[in-house]
Amino acid sequence: MGKSILLINGPNLNLLGTREPHIYGHTTLADVENDCHGTAAKHGCSFDAFQSNHEGAIVDRIQAARGRVDGIIINPGAFTHTSVAIRDALLGIGIPFIELHVSNVHAREPWRHHSYFSDKASGIIVGLGVHGYKAAVEHVALNFTELEKDNRAAL
Numbered sequence: 001m002g003k004s005i006l007l008i009n010g011p012n013l014n015l016l017g018t019r020e021p022h023i024y025g026h027t028t029l030a031d032v033e034n035d036c037h038g039t040a041a042k043h044g045c046s047f048d049a050f051q052s053n054h055e056g057a058i059v060d061r062i063q064a065a066r067g068r069v070d071g072i073i074i075n076p077g078a079f080t081h082t083s084v085a086i087r088d089a090l091l092g093i094g095i096p097f098i099e100l101h102v103s104n105v106h107a108r109e110p111w112r113h114h115s116y117f118s119d120k121a122s123g124i125i126v127g128l129g130v131h132g133y134k135a136a137v138e139h140v141a142l143n144f145t146e147l148e149k150d151n152r153a154a155l
């Protein structure tokens with residue numbers, strides 16, 4: 001059966017395409033989401049996308065996914081480096097997730113090197129530009145297994 005995939009983007013990612021294009025490129029978030037939707041559909045998966053600039057709204061969306069989603073792809077934006085609350089929400093619902101960054105955070109300011117998510121992520125995609133989103137959808141569609149889901153839930 002096709003999987004259900006949720007993409008979450010955090011603060012300022014609504015500005016993709018116009019925000020610091022030398023770092024994040026020229027593709028808009030709408031284009032990214034459409035592309036992911038098409039990729040998910042190609043693999044028989046359902047797909048939903050959510051973006052918010054608000055930490056609590058992201059926590060709420062993650063909680064609402066409990067029991068309804070097989071895999072989450074999340075670019076927490078700046079919350080990557082600050083948010084225990086979003087980390088706890090992901091661990092609390094036991095759904096495996098992929099952490100994604102458009103830019104190579106490890107080649108940027110030292111404070112971007114630390115993530116509250118990486119040690120719990122099923123996988124991390126960093127620095128592939130917006131192409132990383134499609135790669136993440138393909139990975140969830142093809143490789144996330146029930147076993148992995150159970151393993152994550154047991155954490």
Ligand SMILES: O=C1C[C@@](O)(C(=O)O)C[C@@H](O)[C@@H]1O
Nearest residue numbers: 012075077078101102103112
């Ligand atoms: O907002 C972002 C975007 C980002 O998550 C990325 O996609 O490269 C990297 C973060 O450090 C930054 O705060």
